[in-house]
Amino acid sequence: MKRKMRVLASICALTLALTALTACGSSSTTKENTPSDTNNTNNNNNTNVSTEAAKDTITALLPPVSPAYQENFPQMEKDFNALYPNLTLKIEPASWEDMTQKLDTQVNAGSPPDIAFLGSSGISKYVEQGMALDITDAATQEMIADFDQAPLEYMKNGSGLYGFPAYMEVHALGGNKEFLEKAGIDYKKIQQEGWTFDQFREDIKKGVVSEGGKTSRYGFVFATAGVTSKDYLSILVKNAGMPAAFDKDLKFAYTSKNYLEVLKDIRVMIDDGSMPKELSSVDAGKRWNMFLTGQTMITGKGLAVFENSANKNNEKIKANDGSAVKGSIPVEYIVLPVPTFAGQKAQASAVVDGYVAFRGKKEPTAEHKANVVKAAYFLASGKVAATTNNDLFAAHITKSGKKEAESMTVNRNPDNVAAVEAMLKTASPARPDIPTDLGAKAIKLEDEVIVPKLQALIAGEITPEAMYEAVKTAAIQTFGEDGVVKD
Missing domain, CATH: 3.40.190.10 (Periplasmic binding protein-like II)
Incomplete structure (x- = not known):
């Protein structure tokens, strides 16, 4: 070894x-x-x-x-x-x-x-x-x-x-059944057939509740701070034709034009009010509290265990024993797939x-x-x-x-x-073929470039184009001109 x-x-x-x-x-x-x-x-x-x-x-x-x-x-x-x-x-x-x-x-x-x-x-x-x-x-x-x-x-x-x-x-999204139904969203069809980003964007707009310029409920909230800082982008890009950091030819994938499209879509959901402007400060705990207290219709990332956690909190509310999340409401948790981007097929983040x-x-x-x-x-x-x-x-x-x-x-x-x-059935496959040195370099690039730039993008400090160019430059420096995807 x-x-x-x-x-x-x-x-x-x-x-x-x-x-x-x-x-x-x-x-x-x-x-x-x-x-x-x-x-x-x-x-x-x-x-x-x-x-x-x-x-x-x-x-x-x-x-x-x-x-x-x-x-x-x-x-x-x-x-x-x-x-x-x-x-x-x-x-x-x-x-x-x-x-x-x-x-x-x-x-x-x-x-x-x-x-x-x-x-x-x-x-x-x-x-x-x-x-x-x-x-x-x-x-x-x-x-x-x-x-x-x-x-x-x-x-x-x-x-x-x-x-x-x-x-x-699989990394999925989670929805509040009552809010989904009030917004007229056919979640059962989406569960089986999926949805494109354009459809997703229009649906989460329906979940926003605002009055007097103040938003009491967002359509979508995703944890992006702390231990979840890597999750948001890495989950989304899989559904944009990049199931792994390297393609089958072992070229670094995140220099693809589809990567830029995902970055643009991340920013537009904040700009149109479907997601909070303070998204960069939302960690896993705050994300879940916002969901249980009715401050968002859809949350991410979601795992199957969240249904169990919601059920247990519902029991605490019913028992009125004071141990439920403060301000929480009864929530029936609905598993939802991540939308697809840039016309690509669904590839769930396993x-x-x-x-x-x-x-x-x-x-x-x-x-x-x-x-x-x-x-x-x-x-x-x-x-x-x-x-x-x-x-x-x-x-x-x-x-x-x-x-x-x-x-x-x-x-x-x-x-x-x-x-x-x-x-x-659509889960991205394992990639044991990626050499350890390439894998380690990709993790280093993610930690040093992608995560900080993503935080800046979410906070509105840089544009999607600026982040894309920064990632592309760092990737070429790391893997060489011939070691990255060019499309």
């Missing part, structure tokens, strides 16, 4: 003084008897453990993947130890806001956790740094066969497999996040590597996966998870289930 300890510019300022997790566990020579996995009551389909095995600790850095996910950490650790008495799973919780900072600090110190939860699109960065652990030779055939093939492909880079997927969902394996400065032993794989598989399959995905309202992607979920109940709107299924 190519080892480069290059620190990306976007994380240079991070302090290395933060306490890092113990890297890659620790082994001792203590032996103890362990039961065969054929008696595994958790249905995680793990391979047999030898009767004599050394004690080992596997560390994991995990954010709040689902609303109740982190509440289950003690039980996860207990269940894993019951399955493997010689192994200890030590979980460190992190918020979504500080997850990347914690992980990068530990990676840069050469002492990352054994497992970290992250988006599949970020794998190339750590492969390029030489810190992601290829588990191809340690993952058993039984483990591999448990997963649906499509999401598993997202955890690959080149010929290597770097972890197991937790779920495969989100595959999962449990990625890491290595420290030293190559881990074969035994420890196998233990890391057991822990990653434990988290991504069986009871843990079924519980997490049901909490997320996400589809199950393992046979073992589907089996466990049979005894669990989920109250989902069938129209939303059908809408997600329709979008998954």
